[in-house]
Amino acid sequence: MDAAFFIAAGIAVLATLRVITSYNIMHALLYLVVSLLAVAVVIYVYGAPFMAVLEIIIYAGAIMVLIIFFVMMLNLGLETSEHEKAWLRPRIWIIPGILCLILLGEILFLIIQNRQPAGNIQVVEPKAVGMALFGPYIIAVELTGILLMAGIVGAYHLGRQQKKISHRFLENFEL
Incomplete structure (x- = not known):
C-alpha cells in the first residue's frame, strides 16, 4: 500500500473517533467533515477520482450543510447565542485545520505525481x-x-x- 493511503486512513480513523467522543455537536460536525475528506483521499488513492469528488461534493458539502442547518434550527433559546460565540473561537478549529492541511498536501502531492493506480482499472x-x-x-x-x-x-x-x-x-x- 501507498503511504498516502495510510496517512489518509489514519486521519479518517482519528477524526471519526473524535466524532464519536465529542460532547459538543459542532465539534463533532467539524471532525465529521475531516473524516469525509480523508475518505475521499482514500478513494482517490484507489484510483476513483470521480467518486472522490462526489464524496466531497455530496457528503462533505451538501449533507453537512443540511446537518448544520438542522442543528442551528433546533438550538432555540437565548443562551445558545453564547454557545455559538464559543464555537467560533480559533482554538476549536486548530486540530481539524491541521488535519485538513495534511490531507490537502497529500492530495496535491498525488496530483502532481500523476501516478496511475496499479491493477486493471475500468474508467x-x-x-x-x-x-x-x-x-x-x-x-x-x-x-x-x-x-x-x-x-x-x-x-x-x-x-x-x-x-x-x-x-x-x-x-x-x-x-
Missing part, C-alpha cells in the same frame, strides 16, 4: 454514472430525496413543537 465516465442513476436506479434516487425531505419536515416540526412547549411552560409561571 467510468460521469455521463454513464448519471445515466445509471436516472435510469435503472431512479427509484432509489427518488426514495433518497423523499427520505431527505421527511428529515427536513420532521426537524422543522420538532423545532416548532419545542418552541411551543417552552412558551406554554413560561406562561404557566407568569400567572
